[in-house]
Amino acid sequence: MTKRTLIAALCATALTGCASVPADNLDPVAVHRDLLVLDTHLDTPLNFGREGWDFSQAHTEANDIAQVDLGRMAKGYLDGGFFVIYTEQGPLTAKGYGDALAFARTRSDTIDRELAKFPDLIRPATTAADAERLTAEGKLIAFKSIENSYPLGNDLGLLKEFYDRGVRMAGPVHSSTNQLADSSTGEAKWNGLSPLGRQWVEEMNRLGMVIDASHASDAVFDQLLELSRTPIILSHTSPRWAYDHPRNLDDARIRKLAAQGGAICMSTIFMSEINLDGERGELFDQYEDIASMSAAEQRELIRKWRALDKTQPLWDIDLDRYMEALLHMIDVAGVDHVCFGADWDGGGGIEGLMEISSLPVVTGRLLEAGYSRADVGKMTGGNVLRIMRAAQAGAKPSGS
Numbered sequence: 001m002t003k004r005t006l007i008a009a010l011c012a013t014a015l016t017g018c019a020s021v022p023a024d025n026l027d028p029v030a031v032h033r034d035l036l037v038l039d040t041h042l043d044t045p046l047n048f049g050r051e052g053w054d055f056s057q058a059h060t061e062a063n064d065i066a067q068v069d070l071g072r073m074a075k076g077y078l079d080g081g082f083f084v085i086y087t088e089q090g091p092l093t094a095k096g097y098g099d100a101l102a103f104a105r106t107r108s109d110t111i112d113r114e115l116a117k118f119p120d121l122i123r124p125a126t127t128a129a130d131a132e133r134l135t136a137e138g139k140l141i142a143f144k145s146i147e148n149s150y151p152l153g154n155d156l157g158l159l160k161e162f163y164d165r166g167v168r169m170a171g172p173v174h175s176s177t178n179q180l181a182d183s184s185t186g187e188a189k190w191n192g193l194s195p196l197g198r199q200w201v202e203e204m205n206r207l208g209m210v211i212d213a214s215h216a217s218d219a220v221f222d223q224l225l226e227l228s229r230t231p232i233i234l235s236h237t238s239p240r241w242a243y244d245h246p247r248n249l250d251d252a253r254i255r256k257l258a259a260q261g262g263a264i265c266m267s268t269i270f271m272s273e274i275n276l277d278g279e280r281g282e283l284f285d286q287y288e289d290i291a292s293m294s295a296a297e298q299r300e301l302i303r304k305w306r307a308l309d310k311t312q313p314l315w316d317i318d319l320d321r322y323m324e325a326l327l328h329m330i331d332v333a334g335v336d337h338v339c340f341g342a343d344w345d346g347g348g349g350i351e352g353l354m355e356i357s358s359l360p361v362v363t364g365r366l367l368e369a370g371y372s373r374a375d376v377g378k379m380t381g382g383n384v385l386r387i388m389r390a391a392q393a394g395a396k397p398s399g400s
């Protein structure tokens with residue numbers, strides 16, 4: 001049994017129990033390695049099925065565009081997270097819904113197929129207990145989530161299908177308003193949730209799935225908080241204090257979220273305006289279809305993408321500013337209501353924090369700021385598992 005496996009086993013019974021492990025070593029890398037570290041929004045499935053790309057390898061910034069792979073996760077930097085079934089918003093028509101549903105089902109199958117290739121390294125998880133067990137076994141953890149519930153169309157019964165496919169977290173909406181809810185960056189069509197969106201909340205609660213308010217408008221956030229019987233999460237959202245953008249959450253709402261028992265997972269995005277000018281915008285569109293590109297086309301995209309990172313970064317902030325924003329968010333929310341969802345492989349990453357191998361740096365900064373190992377552990381994983389447990393405990397068997 002390795003030290004890591006041993007510590008994981010010790011922590012497995014209760015995450016806060018990790019505090020009882022003697023704090024004999026505050027080396028940030030060692031502390032980070034020994035905590036359960038989850039990220040709540042991994043867009044990595046975009047890369048699944050790419051010609052010539054191997055999920056199990058440790059790629060680098062220099063040779064690849066992906067920010068997450070098993071090679072870098074397994075080194076102890078990231079124990080797992082929520083792999084996202086993201087569906088682009090399309091028309092609110094029967095045809096639009098049908099196409100989106102087919103896409104979401106395929107994406108779910110793609111995730112399953114990719115995970116099944118590496119059963120010794122990573123396993124699917126649907127409960128907090130699964131996550132703790134897998135960590136104790138020295139395996140990485142793969143939850144599934146939905147970004148944009150548009151593919152459900154008008155049939156909320158489909159949520160159960162995705163539950164059965166292993167999905168345990170979902171957000172109603174993405175960057176455009178849909179049949180369920182107003183987007184933070186879309187039109188205010190419903191002044192919050194639509195009537196169907198309100199039923200979606202009920203069904204999410206009934207199934208025991210965690211509601212994700214990232215991308216939802218402020219009015220939707222307020223209504224989710226009011227309607228949900230269990231704590232909600234924002235899987236990849238930054239504080240509006242850092243940058244006044246509708247994708248971010250203001251301090252008053254962060255306090256209300258904490259009071260309800262929820263958590264906001266700190267992102268690396270929208271702490272400046274996104275710089276998608278010129279070639280970057282074109283490359284971003286290409287990136288979303290990278291799984292269908294030839295190996296040569298991928299190499300060309302990666303070369304251009306990395307060249308732009310030097311001259312025109314996507315986000316105009318660095319690690320120091322990220323830490324200011326994170327520490328502010330912790331001040332407002334409290335250590336029991338913060339988590340991490342950087343938006344890896346979906347546009348996340350800033351100077352000094354461009355991929356997951358840099359995560360121990362953040363742990364180091366938190367320890368320097370005076371947070372204990374136990375506090376950091378709540379934020380890296382404990383809070384997310386608590387919210388999953390609450391959602392699960394609130395589930396009602398069908399018919400009741």
Ligand SMILES: [Zn+2]
Binds near residue numbers: 215236346
């Ligand atoms: Zn997103």
